Amino acid sequence: xxxxxxxxxxxxxxxxxxxxxxxxxxxxxxxxxxxxxxxxxxxxxxxxxxxxxxxxxxxxxxxxxxxxxxxxxxxxxxxxxxxxxxxxxxxxxxxxxxxxxxxxxxxxxxxxxxxxxxxxxxxxxxxxxxxxxxxxxxxxxxxxxxxxxxxxxxxxxxxxxxxxxxxxxxxxxxxxxxxxxxxxxxxxxxxxxxxxxxxxxxxxxxxxxxxxxxxxxxxxxxxxxxxxxxxxxxxxxxxxxxxxxxxxxxxxxxxxxxxxxxxxxxxxxxxxxxxxxxxxxxxxxxxxxxxxxxxxxxxxxxxxxxxxxxxxxxxxxxxxxxxxxxxxxxxxxxxxxxxxxxxxxxxxxxxxxxxxxxxxxxxxxxxxxxxxxxxxxxxxxxxxxxxxxxxxxxxxxxxxxx
Amino acid sequence: xxxxxxxxxxxxxxxxxxxxxxxxxxxxxxxxxxxxxxxxxxxxxxxxxxxxxxxxxxxxxxxxxxxxxxxxxxxxxxxxxxxxxxxxxxxxxxxxxxxxxxxxxxxxxxxxxxxxxxxxxxxxxxxxxxxxxxxxxxxxxxxxxxxxxxxxxxxxxxxxxxxxxxxxxxxxxxxxxxxxxxxxxxxxxxxxxxxxxxxxxxxxxxxxxxxxxxxxxxxxxxxxxxxxxxxxxxxxxxxxxxxxxxxxxxxxxxxxxxxxxxxxxxxxxxxxxxxxxxxxxxxxxxxxxxxxxxxxxxxxxxxxxxxxxxxxxxxxxxxxxxxxxxxxxxxxxxxxxxxxxxxxxxxxxxxxxxxxxxxxxxxxxxxxxxxxxxxxxxxxxxxxxxxxxxxxxxxxxxxxxx
Numbered sequence: 001x002x003x004x005x006x007x008x009x010x011x012x013x014x015x016x017x018x019x020x021x022x023x024x025x026x027x028x029x030x031x032x033x034x035x036x037x038x039x040x041x042x043x044x045x046x047x048x049x050x051x052x053x054x055x056x057x058x059x060x061x062x063x064x065x066x067x068x069x070x071x072x073x074x075x076x077x078x079x080x081x082x083x084x085x086x087x088x089x090x091x092x093x094x095x096x097x098x099x100x101x102x103x104x105x106x107x108x109x110x111x112x113x114x115x116x117x118x119x120x121x122x123x124x125x126x127x128x129x130x131x132x133x134x135x136x137x138x139x140x141x142x143x144x145x146x147x148x149x150x151x152x153x154x155x156x157x158x159x160x161x162x163x164x165x166x167x168x169x170x171x172x173x174x175x176x177x178x179x180x181x182x183x184x185x186x187x188x189x190x191x192x193x194x195x196x197x198x199x200x201x202x203x204x205x206x207x208x209x210x211x212x213x214x215x216x217x218x219x220x221x222x223x224x225x226x227x228x229x230x231x232x233x234x235x236x237x238x239x240x241x242x243x244x245x246x247x248x249x250x251x252x253x254x255x256x257x258x259x260x261x262x263x264x265x266x267x268x269x270x271x272x273x274x275x276x277x278x279x280x281x282x283x284x285x286x287x288x289x290x291x292x293x294x295x296x297x298x299x300x301x302x303x304x305x306x307x308x309x310x311x312x313x314x315x316x317x318x319x320x321x322x323x324x325x326x327x328x329x330x331x332x333x334x335x336x337x338x339x340x341x342x343x344x345x346x347x348x349x350x351x352x353x354x355x356x357x358x359x360x361x362x363x364x365x366x367x368x369x370x371x372x373x374x375x376x377x378x379x380x381x382x383x384x385x386x387x388x389x390x391x392x393x394x395x396x397x398x399x400x401x402x
Numbered sequence: 403x404x405x406x407x408x409x410x411x412x413x414x415x416x417x418x419x420x421x422x423x424x425x426x427x428x429x430x431x432x433x434x435x436x437x438x439x440x441x442x443x444x445x446x447x448x449x450x451x452x453x454x455x456x457x458x459x460x461x462x463x464x465x466x467x468x469x470x471x472x473x474x475x476x477x478x479x480x481x482x483x484x485x486x487x488x489x490x491x492x493x494x495x496x497x498x499x500x501x502x503x504x505x506x507x508x509x510x511x512x513x514x515x516x517x518x519x520x521x522x523x524x525x526x527x528x529x530x531x532x533x534x535x536x537x538x539x540x541x542x543x544x545x546x547x548x549x550x551x552x553x554x555x556x557x558x559x560x561x562x563x564x565x566x567x568x569x570x571x572x573x574x575x576x577x578x579x580x581x582x583x584x585x586x587x588x589x590x591x592x593x594x595x596x597x598x599x600x601x602x603x604x605x606x607x608x609x610x611x612x613x614x615x616x617x618x619x620x621x622x623x624x625x626x627x628x629x630x631x632x633x634x635x636x637x638x639x640x641x642x643x644x645x646x647x648x649x650x651x652x653x654x655x656x657x658x659x660x661x662x663x664x665x666x667x668x669x670x671x672x673x674x675x676x677x678x679x680x681x682x683x684x685x686x687x688x689x690x691x692x693x694x695x696x697x698x699x700x701x702x703x704x705x706x707x708x709x710x711x712x713x714x715x716x717x718x719x720x721x722x723x724x725x726x727x728x729x730x731x732x733x734x735x736x737x738x739x740x741x742x743x744x745x746x747x748x749x750x751x752x753x754x755x756x757x758x759x760x761x762x763x764x765x766x767x768x769x770x771x772x773x774x775x776x777x778x779x780x781x782x783x784x785x786x787x788x789x790x791x792x793x794x795x796x797x798x799x800x801x802x803x804x
Binding site: 009013016017018019020021024025026028030031032033034037038040041042043044046047048050065066067073076078080081082083084086092093095096097098101102111113114115118120123124126161163187188192211212216217219220221222225296297298300329331343 | 418421423452483486505512514523563590733
């Protein structure tokens with residue numbers, strides 16, 4: 001990352017205390033014994049927000065049940081494993097990996113059933129990718145709640161390093177029929193979430209059955225012992241607790257792609273199979289419910305696209321009138337969240353800040369008016385309009401629809 | 403990653419059970435409520451091994467006290483945050499970030515003292531790098547213990563994503579004297595580990611003061627609330643609980659670079675300031691104390707170099723007579739561990755497997771005889787000889803010196 005301009009460097013330095021000697025620094029202290037795990041500091045409070053309709057247990061398959069990543073407290077690109085967002089339709093099953101199996105059948109010559117150990121002995125791919133719930137951002141579609149944090153508005157997207165067996169390798173093992181153009185993936189949760197996936201070249205080449213997450217076995221909430229990872233596509237296609245892949249030549253029209261996860265458009269028609277996640281970005285620092293001071297401020301956030309790499313992120317600090325290009329953390333990875341940042345000297349006057357991203361294929365994140373004009377207000381999913389935060393004269397940062 | 407050869411594909415498939423229907427797969431089950439954190443499965447047992455001389459508490463600064471990463475149970479490139487190796491000379495201090503300060507002084511025009519919040523408001527860099535204890539691998543320097551796991555032999559290196567303020571930015575803020583060519587970095591632990599660091603262009607451009615680790619605040623064992631990250635250099639230079647950077651024009655000759663962390667060579671002379679970590683690799687699967695079966699096996703491991711990117715990893719399955727190039731997980735990052743893998747059809751006969759890496763600057767990992775010939779047997783640090791695992795007719799994998 002480049003340094004500040006000379007002017008901002010002076011602003012930043014002026015806010016730091018001057019000191020000459022160690023008398024200005026707390027003394028050293030001996031510490032606790034080393035252990036088997038490095039636990040979090042008691043001073044670092046990091047929690048997701050589990051959300052469920054009041055009075056309902058977290059196992060109602062038609063209820064909106066999730067637990068959101070606290071992006072306002074995080075740094076870098078990777079999401080801590082225990083804070084990767086959760087979304088479930090029947091809670092988190094407790095699966096014994098020794099008992100679990102993955103059936104791969106349908107239009108194949110050699111139907112097979114795989115154990116976790118079978119998968120671990122096979123060639124693997126390791127890749128850092130974002131996974132995003134298709135409902136991420138829906139809060140700002142319908143109404144303006146000024147008290148939302150970025151955890152509320154954008155907490156249903158996270159980025160981890162995933163490791164597993166390429167789908168293409170399993171396809172070769174079972175000798176898939178060349179006439180098969182669709183695949184059904186089914187989860188081992190009580191709801192049995194299952195989705196039809198078109199076997200495009202991109203999906204065949206990039207999808208994989210993961211058993212590893214940030215270096216360790218998947219966490220139960222994220223699909224232990226195995227899940228599908230579909231870089232760039234709807235979170236609900238990344239089937240957790242994966243128990244079955246079935247090959248066919250047409251979509252199965254499961255309840256998850258008919259009653260659920262369809263888009264009711266402005267004209268009353270419903271759109272099915274809108275599978276790819278859009279070009280998106282959000283400022284996480286400063287963000288909703290924070291308070292800032294006049295003078296030097298660092299603006300930082302995350303950008304991502306289901307189409308590939310982020311090409312640029314622009315930031316406006318004057319309510320989308322003028323824009324400046326932000327710096328991106330290198331290297332920028334395809335279909336992964338990337339941290340962006342920009343220096344800002346706030347003059348203390350009320351204003352609005354907003355980010356917009358563009359990916360390597362030229363897809364640009366729309367402003368909210370353009371987005372609503374195209375999609376209407378009936379739909380629930382794939383909200384990727386620019387996120388605006390207002391800042392008042394007291395430095396209070398609030399969610400606003402622009 | 404590419405697929406298997408047709409022959410090995412058949413071998414791999416033959417070891418997987420055939421099945422046609424869901425009757426062969428365990429049934430689905432409802433799950434537990436979602437929570438604020440995604441905890442590990444009760445079936446995933448992952449612990450480091452804390453090591454300390456019996457009868458001593460973990461706070462003796464001259465004792466060998468560390469806690470090692472269980473590489474034999476991990477996948478991918480990134481080490482889980484709570485399993486990143488620990489090495490400490492006086493335990494893990496419990497520091498309140500609101501009280502902690504970093505003094506930057508010495509040959510500078512504007513000595514300053516920084517709080518954690520000061521750092522977080524500044525431009526940041528995010529980078530995935532390995533950190534390696536200079537004593538990693540010493541167990542195999544002196545003697546052959548067949549019962550060591552890869553956690554024992556190579557558990558003092560780990561890879562995380564770190565986020566913090568570039569050293570260069572702090573240098574500009576305090577207006578360092580151009581005549582300053584060395585920097586003292588001092589920790590806030592009881593032992594007050596402090597090291598003299600030469601201000602080469604590489605170090606000035608790459609070092610940073612980190613406050614983030616895998617997306618979250620540093621864990622206390624890894625330097626909370628701030629540490630120095632020195633990509634490619636000895637772990638003990640990556641000063642944890644950082645409380646001071648002092649600029650000067652000569653090394654300070656602290657006890658950590660005179661009594662400790664020097665290399666006693668074969669001729670009786672001691673080498674000081676051997677700071678860069680060497681080109682290295684190790685097979686983690688299969689590795690010490692595992693048992694394998696004849697037939698298809700996947701060989702997998704980790705490679706890294708303090709000089710830059712790994713260019714290639716070669717594997718021998720016949721005791722270093724013939725070598726084949728392994729596949730590397732993409733993208734390969736500079737000064738980060740990278741996962742390598744290769745397919746292998748084991749014929750069931752006793753053999754030895756070994757890996758060797760070469761980095762982009764042409765540095766090749768030496769075999770053990772070459773290494774010992776050059777370094778002798780008096781030294782303790784910077785062991786990077788090739789690691790050989792023997793496999794007997796029963797498939798038992800054991801540590802061996804080759």
